[in-house]
Amino acid sequence: MKRSLILLSALMIGATLHGCGGGDDKTKTEKAAAAAAPADSCTGHPLEKALPPMATLYGYPYLSRKCGYNDASVVYGKADGSQRLEISLIDTGMPAPAQDGNSDAAIAYRGAQDKLREMTHSSLTLLNSTREAALKNGTADKFGGEDYLPVIDTTRMGDPLAIVAPAKGESGVSTLTGLIKSRYVLSISSADKPNGGNAQAMRQLFVPFVEQMKLTALP
Structure with a gap:
């Protein structure tokens, strides 16, 4: 035993x-x-803390993310391309690379960032004016109805957002544009057309993704 x-x-x-x-x-x-x-280029990046989770969100599987010097992008959807949504965040206030100093490259970089920020602000103002004018003048039908007019919204912090969709019956990409803290340019784009794909429907798709971002963590 x-x-x-x-x-x-x-x-x-x-x-x-x-x-x-x-x-x-x-x-x-x-x-x-x-x-x-491959290394995750967003790990430790200044914009990483503001990005949405690397997980399925609202029926959109996470696909990838990528960060550059002053920008970050995240892609959700299906690998075959039948469903796709892209998020981009650009820090227009990030200083030029240290090695450039006060070189021509640094001056050009700062000029490009200033222009992007100003153009985004102007675009948001124009879209708001377009919506108000169409409602006031009764010309919303040119867009396919009031639901197809640009939608003006804000983040929880009060930063301006605008959602634009193709006119009724037209194909194309719908976009959300925002200017966060008067510094960060946020954009979301998708060719998907949930619930008909009008601007109101795209707002219901895009805004929840914005709310998944930690924009308050940005300086």
Whole structure:
């Protein structure tokens, strides 16, 4: 009996050691796979804290994200392209790269960011005026009805947002544009047409994605 117990113990120890060895192999495999995977360019980026989660949101699976010097983008949808929504956030107030200093490249960079910020502000103002004029003059039918007019909204912080959709019966991409803290240019775009794809329907699609972002975390 004692010998049987010793043999059984030996077998159990052997099985345990074999299992540990398999675990080591698995760990090595996982580490190798992680090393081979492309690095996430948004990890540690100044805009990362404001980006929406890397998870399925409102029926849109997370696909990818990418960050550049002063911008970040996130893509949701299906890999076959049958469903797609893209989010872009640009920091127009980020200083020029340190290595450029006061060079011509730095001056051009700052000029481009100032222009983008000003154009976004002008676009939001124009879209608001377009909506008000159409409602006042009774010309909403030119867009396909009031539901197709640009929709003016705000974030929870009060930053301006505008949603635009193609006119009724026309194909194209719908967009949301926002200017956050008078510095960050936010845009969301999609060619999808939920509930007919009018501007009001696109607002119902886009705004929840905005609310998933942590825009208050931006300086």
